[in-house]
Amino acid sequence: MKTLFIPTDFTYQSLQSIPTIAQQYYPQKVDIRLVHMLKITDNIGELLMLSRRSTEYRQIPDNFYIRCRDLEKDFSHLINRIHIDIFYGSTVAVFNNYLDAHDVDAIVPPHDNYQLLFKNSIDPEILIEKCGKRVLANPETDGVIANLIAQEPELTEQQ
Template sequence: MKTLLVPTDFTYQSLQSIPTIAQQYYPQKLNIVLVHMLKITDSISELLMLSRRSAEYRHIPDNFYIRCRELEKDYSHLINKISIDFFYGSTLAVFNNYLDGHQIDGIVTPHDNYQLLFKNSIDPQILITRCGKRIIPVTETAGLMTDVFAGDPELIEQQ
């Protein structure tokens, strides 16, 4: 079983490549780790408040969670699990430790309109290109670039 990291900004666009990537690895099932990257603060008071790490999860739209579960169900023959995580750090060494700890086999490139959501968000491309892991390029599909914040996933699929 392979594990792939997919940079996410919690939009539908960051999920649209998952079925295509999963089909490329068939018959092997995939674990998908959706990650948003944040640099860690240098403020001592913020570092002492470890509960802040869970605060970012409150910014993930419900529609994003719903779409992840739908993908797991609809592609259960291709996908074992989809998980959502945050990476905290900004150095290559810390990123490589994260990749090793999660047993990441490859990294999907971020979509074209990837957005930095928080003031401490970092561009994932900076670390991805230097990490030494297999990079899986994704071609964008026209007509499916709708943001998950915009509404109902059924409406998005009809476009």
């Protein structure tokens, strides 16, 4: 099984390429890690509470979770599991530790309209360029799989 890292801003665009990417690994199933990246605070009080943080997770729209579960169900022959995560860090070493800890095999670059959602969000491309992991080409979503995606209702935009 392969594990793929996909930066997300919790919009529909973050999910569009998943079936196409997973198809590239068929008949092997893939684990998908959808991750939003935040630089870690230097405030000691916030650092002490970091393990209890849920502020960022509360910003994830419910329909994003629903769409992820639908993708797991609709493409169960391609996708083993979709994980949604927040990465805290801003150095290549910490990023590589995260990738190694989750056995990430390849990284999908962020979509064209990727948005930084929080004041401490970081551009994922900065760390992706330097991490040394295989970066997949941004897939074109054409053909049958794109038609399946196009039929799905779009997620609402962030508030």
